[in-house]
Amino acid sequence: MQYLLPVVIRCLVMRFLFFLVFGLGASLTVAAQTFAIDYRRAMQARDTAKTRKVLAAWQLKEPQNPDWYVAKFNYQLRQAYRVIVGNAPAAGRGVAVQQKDKAIGSMNEGYEPKLLAAARTTLREGIKVAPERLDMRFGLAKSYEMTHEPAAQIEVLTVALAERKAGGKPWRWQEGKPLPEPEAVFLPENLEEYMLPYWQADTPEDAEVARQLAELVNEYYPASSLGPFNLGMYYTMTGQEEKGYSFFQQANTRRPSDWQTLANLTRLAIKLNHKTEAQRYLADLQKLPEGRPAAADLGKEVRKMK
Secondary structure: OOOOOOOOOOOOOOOOOOOOOOOOOOOOOHHHHHHHHHHHHHHHOOOHHHHHHHHHHHHHHOOOOHHHHHHHHHHHHHHHEEEEEEOOOOOOOOEEEEEOOEEEEEEEEEEOHHHHHHHHHHHHHHHHHOOOEHHHHHHHHHHHHHOOOHHHHHHHHHHHHHHHHOOOOOOEOHHHOEOOOOHHHHHHHHHHHHHHHHHHHOOHHHHHHHHHHHHHHHHHOOOOOHHHHHHHHHHHHOOOHHHHHHHHHHHHHHOOOOHHHHHHHHHHHHHOOOHHHHHHHHHHHHOOHHHHHHHHHHHHHHHHOO
């Protein structure tokens, strides 16, 4: 995608969107702690036979333990993983193999389809047992991101949010613990992290996926600034500056002290020739230490406005 106007993309650190060999917290049952320790050791040793043995014993002892499904999924996902080296040129997100500055083949990573489908089935069964376990929902969504299936990823997240809104139990996290942060903070932040690979891909198709994820944030967490911020990015990047400007204004109303929002608002106000607003946003940006470098550059443009 060729951006028609530079925008400040939020700086994100990908966090806990994928799995999980247990932290062995106190919330696990005694039996689960024992199995989880044995499972972790077997996985770290890459002892397939031992891992299978532990999983079989654990299932017999605690057939309805959600963490068994998590462990089984992780094991199956590892078994499905493949690295394919060939002579064909790199495709998609593959990496070219070079020799003396000449591409001689490619290396691609992926998953054996049947084994991956089995892993996803395991996780879906776990979600039926414990629909409140957000870590399993997120893990399933992440698995579709890894195989570049955004429609399925968005469907998983949409179903999760809709079920919660319809009266589902409060979300639980790994090992059944409470979410690390309040839902109104934790969910929007994690959904925004899901957008990052699509923004970085820099194509119209990927930007559309990011837009759909931003719409989910805006619909289900209307008090969060992250929905309108990312929608502002989308519409600005696609040349719809007035619409992008409106969404950034919404984001600024919800979180007035975010320098990235103010930088985008200042830049757009300059582009749209809204001098008074550009001056106001620039003044607010200058008050924030982290925003001053951007304000120094933008200030030159504001002073040129007539």
